[in-house]
Each structure stands twice: as structure tokens, then as C-alpha cells.
Amino acid sequence: MRKVEEWLKRAGTADGRIDAGRGRRRTGGLALAECPELAMGLQKSAVRPAAGEKESGCMSRIIDKPYFTYSAYSALTLGIQAKCPKCQGAGVVTADRDNAFFRCHGCGHQMTRDRTVYRYAVHNQCRHCGRYYRVEIQDEAKQRFPVLHVACPYCKSRMPGEVLRTAQGFSYADEIREGKEPYFGLELWFLSYFQGKPVWAINREHLAYLIDYLSADLREKPFGLPKRTQADHLPTFMKTAKNRERIVKLLKKMQGGAD
Numbered sequence: 001m002r003k004v005e006e007w008l009k010r011a012g013t014a015d016g017r018i019d020a021g022r023g024r025r026r027t028g029g030l031a032l033a034e035c036p037e038l039a040m041g042l043q044k045s046a047v048r049p050a051a052g053e054k055e056s057g058c059m060s061r062i063i064d065k066p067y068f069t070y071s072a073y074s075a076l077t078l079g080i081q082a083k084c085p086k087c088q089g090a091g092v093v094t095a096d097r098d099n100a101f102f103r104c105h106g107c108g109h110q111m112t113r114d115r116t117v118y119r120y121a122v123h124n125q126c127r128h129c130g131r132y133y134r135v136e137i138q139d140e141a142k143q144r145f146p147v148l149h150v151a152c153p154y155c156k157s158r159m160p161g162e163v164l165r166t167a168q169g170f171s172y173a174d175e176i177r178e179g180k181e182p183y184f185g186l187e188l189w190f191l192s193y194f195q196g197k198p199v200w201a202i203n204r205e206h207l208a209y210l211i212d213y214l215s216a217d218l219r220e221k222p223f224g225l226p227k228r229t230q231a232d233h234l235p236t237f238m239k240t241a242k243n244r245e246r247i248v249k250l251l252k253k254m255q256g257g258a259d
């Protein structure tokens with residue numbers, strides 16, 4: 001609170017009164033009400049401009065979002081925009097608990113992928129020693145056979161046994177890597193490069209978030225100070241002050257050019 005008072009003093013008033021109901025703050029000639037962020041959020045202390053920054057005008061401020069807001073998990077909510085492998089047009093990857101889906105807006109190409117993780121094992125009773133055993137089959141090529149020859153883990157004698165498949169759980173959504181979504185390995189629709197490094201957004205909402213976040217004058221953690229927030233996904237080169245302006249330009253180009 002002290003910082004706010006200090007700032008108000010510097011901005012030209014010591015007794016900034018609030019016009020109750022409308023959230024307007026009357027200051028000596030400074031129209032703070034034009035800046036809704038300032039008018040609404042003055043109880044937070046961070047609005048004081050840093051040394052060297054302009055004191056008048058509206059400081060744009062952004063409060064960061066929780067860590068998983070825009071991630072591979074977005075397929076379960078808004079969807080991930082990705083490039084169609086058939087026509088290179090824009091499509092969307094969505095998912096539910098059991099399956100992941102891709103649908104192209106251009107050519108109508110569709111894909112579905114089972115998200116269930118199966119475990120394969122030969123269950124058998126040994127013909128030699130009579131004991132029951134279970135041998136896990138890790139090799140993906142072997143998992144397709146209905147019957148396999150495996151060795152009894154007790155007496156080592158080999159015999160054929162039936163391969164049984166059981167659902168183990170659901171694959172969890174992996175991270176976005178190298179500008180590709182983890183469900184089908186498709187290239188993201190909003191993908192560009194800055195000095196050889198991928199700059200991407202999962203969908204239009206994420207793109208807008210990145211532009212807002214990087215072009216804000218002040219970036220704050222959400223209330224309650226979680227350990228990690230959305231911006232922790234961002235590589236350092238995107239956040240450093242010297243690159244920020246050019247990254248924002250690049251993102252805005254993606255926002256305007258692609259649809």
C-alpha cells in the first residue's frame with residue numbers, strides 16, 4: 001500500500017480519492033480512470049513505474065495463468081491447432097479420456113488414436129514344473145502375436161503360451177516438443193522460428209496470451225504464489241528484454257497470417 005501512495009504522490013496527488021461505485025480515482029489532472037487496470041487494481045503495489053519508465057499513461061499489467069493452462073492437456077479442453085499431414089491445412093487435435101482425435105478443417109481428414117496403455121503378458125502353467133507364471137512382453141513387435149514361446153521363470157523350460165492384453169491405464173499427455181503435439185506428432189499450426197529456435201502456440205487463445213504476457217509492462221504471478229506458472233513454460237530467449245519486442249512481432253504475424 002505504501003508503494004501505491006508513493007506512486008500517487010509522484011503522479012501528482014497525495015489524496016487520490018475514489019469516486020465510490022465507479023472505481024474512479026480523482027487525481028490532479030491525471031485521468032487514471034482511462035486505465036481500467038489501474039483504476040481497479042491499485043491495491044496491488046506493483047503499479048509504480050520503474051525508474052526511467054514513463055510515469056503518465058497506462059501501464060499494462062498481466063497476471064500470469066496457472067502452469068497447465070496452455071499445455072498438451074489443452075487437447076482435453078480447447079483443442080490444439082495442428083497442421084494436417086494430408087493437405088498441410090489447419091486442423092484440431094482434441095482428446096477425451098480414451099481417445100485422441102484429429103480433424104482437418106480443410107480437407108476433412110480424420111484420425112483417432114486409442115489413449116489406453118496396454119500391458120502384454122504370457123500367462124501359463126509350466127508343463128515341466130507345474131507352477132503358474134506370468135512373463136511380461138515388452139517388445140512391441142512380439143505383442144501382436146496371439147501365442148509366444150517363453151521360458152518358465154522357475155525352471156527355464158520354454159513352451160508356447162497365450163499372450164494376454166490388459167488395460168493398464170491411460171497415457172498421460174506429454175509435453176510439446178520441437179513444435180509438435182504429443183498425440184499424433186503433428187506440427188503445431190502456430191509455429192515459427194526465432195534465431196533457429198521454435199516459437200509456438202497451442203491455439204489462438206494461447207497465442208493471445210503470449211502476446212499479452214510478453215508485451216505487458218508488468219508481469220505478475222497469480223494470487224497465492226504457486227510454484228510454477230504458465231510463463232515457466234517459456235524458454236528464456238523469449239522472455240529476455242532484448243528479444244521480447246521481436247518475439248511479440250513474430251507472434252502477431254502468426255496471429256494475423258494464419259487462420
Ligand SMILES: [Zn+2]
Pocket residue numbers: 084085086087088089104105106107108109
Ligand atoms: Zn487436410
Ligand SMILES: [Zn+2]
Pocket residue numbers: 126127128129130131152153154155156157
Ligand atoms: Zn517351470
